[in-house]
Amino acid sequence: xxxxxxxxxxxxxxxxxxxxxSLESLNKRIDSLEKQLIILKSSQADxxxxxxxxxxxxxxxxxxxxxxxxxxxxxxxxxxxxxxINGDDKNYDNLWSNRVRLKMKSKISYNLKFTGRLTMYxxxxxxxxxxxxxxxxxxxxxxxxxxIFLERAYVDWVLTDxxxxxxxxxxRQPSSDGPSHQFKDNTVRKSTYSALSFDGVSDGLMTTxxxxxxxxxxxxxxxVGYAKGYQSSLxxxxxxxNNGLGDSxxxxxxxxxxxxxxxxxxxxxxxYADNIISNVPDDNKNIGDMLIYTAMVEFTNIYDSGLDIFTxxxxxQMKPNGQTSSYxxxxxxxLESSASGETTVSTNNVNGSAYWLGMRYTIPNLSFNNPRIGxxxxxxxxxxxxxxxxxxxxxxxLATRGDATEIYYIQPINRYxxxxxxxxxxxxxxxxxxxxLGSPTPISESIDPxxxxxLNNYYFLFNLSY
Amino acid sequence: MKIFRILFTLSFITSLLFAGGKDIANKLELKAxxxxxxxWEKVFTDDKKMEKLGISALSIKDKALLKEYLLKNAVxxxxxxxxGIEIDGY
Numbered sequence: 001x002x003x004x005x006x007x008x009x010x011x012x013x014x015x016x017x018x019x020x021x022s023l024e025s026l027n028k029r030i031d032s033l034e035k036q037l038i039i040l041k042s043s044q045a046d047x048x049x050x051x052x053x054x055x056x057x058x059x060x061x062x063x064x065x066x067x068x069x070x071x072x073x074x075x076x077x078x079x080x081x082x083x084x085i086n087g088d089d090k091n092y093d094n095l096w097s098n099r100v101r102l103k104m105k106s107k108i109s110y111n112l113k114f115t116g117r118l119t120m121y122x123x124x125x126x127x128x129x130x131x132x133x134x135x136x137x138x139x140x141x142x143x144x145x146x147x148i149f150l151e152r153a154y155v156d157w158v159l160t161d162x163x164x165x166x167x168x169x170x171x172r173q174p175s176s177d178g179p180s181h182q183f184k185d186n187t188v189r190k191s192t193y194s195a196l197s198f199d200g201v202s203d204g205l206m207t208t209x210x211x212x213x214x215x216x217x218x219x220x221x222x223x224v225g226y227a228k229g230y231q232s233s234l235x236x237x238x239x240x241x242n243n244g245l246g247d248s249x250x251x252x253x254x255x256x257x258x259x260x261x262x263x264x265x266x267x268x269x270x271x272y273a274d275n276i277i278s279n280v281p282d283d284n285k286n287i288g289d290m291l292i293y294t295a296m297v298e299f300t301n302i303y304d305s306g307l308d309i310f311t312x313x314x315x316x317q318m319k320p321n322g323q324t325s326s327y328x329x330x331x332x333x334x335l336e337s338s339a340s341g342e343t344t345v346s347t348n349n350v351n352g353s354a355y356w357l358g359m360r361y362t363i364p365n366l367s368f369n370n371p372r373i374g375x376x377x378x379x380x381x382x383x384x385x386x387x388x389x390x391x392x393x394x395x396x397x398l399a400t401r402g403d404a405t406e407i408y409y410i411q412p413i414n415r416y417x418x419x420x421x422x423x424x425x426x427x428x429x430x431x432x433x434x435x436x437l438g439s440p441t442p443i444s445e446s447i448d449p450x451x452x453x454x455l456n457n458y459y460f461l462f463n464l465s466y
Numbered sequence: 467m468k469i470f471r472i473l474f475t476l477s478f479i480t481s482l483l484f485a486g487g488k489d490i491a492n493k494l495e496l497k498a499x500x501x502x503x504x505x506w507e508k509v510f511t512d513d514k515k516m517e518k519l520g521i522s523a524l525s526i527k528d529k530a531l532l533k534e535y536l537l538k539n540a541v542x543x544x545x546x547x548x549x550g551i552e553i554d555g556y
Contacts, residue, residue, distance in 0.1 A: 156549070167549075
């Protein structure tokens with residue numbers, strides 16, 4: 001603006017010298033220019049004020065928008081085929097469900113962050129809700145009514161931010177849909193733990209020692225955690241247990257590291273849980289302790305080939321304490337049952353194991369939005385048991401004492417939505433997959449004629465995440 | 467202890483071999499979480515902005531790597547979730 005005025009003055013003076021106008025005329029013109037300058041300055045100040053006010057409005061809006069929301073929506077149809085040991089072969093087709101997740105994030109201060117997730121998951125027009133889906137660690141993980149459950153709510157608190165940052169994560173943890181479910185779910189890592197060993201809702205504390213800076217390796221960290229598997233409280237005053245049950249405490253240590261940048265993960269972990277409860281209505285007992293060791297490794301988009309692979313292996317050691325719950329007239333302990341005509345059970349340790357492996361390939365076809373195909377296989381032995389009751393899929397396939405195979409095709413619609421077609425084929429070798437109570441027996445020797453021998457599920461789903 | 471040494475060495479070597487979009491972003495001092503996906507996409511269609519941010523000088527391959535990294539880690543992208551991570555992505 002000044003430049004323009006100076007130029008104008010210069011031109012005016014030049015003009016004056018050239019045509020020899022009077023001094024009075026020159027003064028008038030200078031007065032006029034001064035007035036114009038004042039008006040322009042005032043106008044500029046008004047404009048600055050207006051801009052500042054508008055920026056203030058945006059800033060205020062950002063400050064008071066304390067939580068950022070995200071949306072996840074899924075509609076799914078399942079078609080089950082069930083073969084029982086009594087020869088029954090039945091189809092349960094056309095089972096539709098909806099799941100809505102409202103994701104929340106908030107940066108409270110430089111060292112405090114909140115993350116949460118509210119979930120509604122229900123079968124279409126279903127009014128007969130199974131009470132099983134109300135168990136704490138299963139809430140939001142199995143179809144219920146249209147109630148909203150708090151599936152995640154945790155604060156990451158950076159305690160120290162030096163060479164080894166220490167972060168305390170407290171609350172309802174990111175403990176479901178963990179590695180390597182993200183391949184099938186067409187997303188990125190969504191939990192702390194290998195999904196072979198833990199999948200469900202969990203309240204606890206986790207301390208992360210971030211070793212990235214000292215090791216120069218992305219994702220390297222050691223975590224130690226504490227959680228409650230079960231907490232008893234008196235319904236009237238919440239201060240003591242009236243059912244005689246002790247709390248179930250869970251302690252864990254985890255080591256994470258990447259092997260190749262961008263999407264590889266190696267995790268080694270050991271988790272100890274005491275006072276595991278039997279969950280038998282009217283005869284609930286603490287039936288023993290358990291240790292589970294897990295090793296997993298996964299690679300995403302190896303050498304830019306579009307290929308992702310993963311493998312997990314876990315060993316569980318069960319330590320029954322001799323206390324029993326009566327179920328179907330048989331006294332049962334942690335993976336132990338009383339012999340016919342007897343009431344006591346063995347307290348010998350019982351070991352089990354399982355593995356899970358799979359791969360996914362992204363087909364480089366832009367006109368089809370780079371669709372993906374994947375295959376997964378898992379096998380669990382006779383005494384395999386882990387904490388996956390709130391699993392990624394309703395069938396809890398990773399708890400199978402036998403073999404499970406899944407094949408799927410993902411058709412991306414755009415960056416936010418995709419379709420998935422798939423089939424799960426589960427072949428049970430032993431009874432009681434996913435349950436901690438009683439000694440597993442070969443399927444063919446089960447006394448329950450309704451025992452499921454084979455379960456297939458053909459499904460189709462639409463998923464949106466925004 | 468030996469296995470940890472092997473893992474550490476393997477991680478170090480592979481991280482050198484697979485230097486990608488993150489390294490380029492660090493060199494250019496670009497922080498992915500400062501913009502939304504659509505804002506980063508606009509940057510890559512605006513020659514003036516690319517020049518200002520030092521992106522124009524990159525090779526086509528590096529530009530593609532950088533764009534992939536910035537879009538994947540933009541503030542509104544699908545972020546990894548686990549205890550004690552995802553500190554910058556809010």
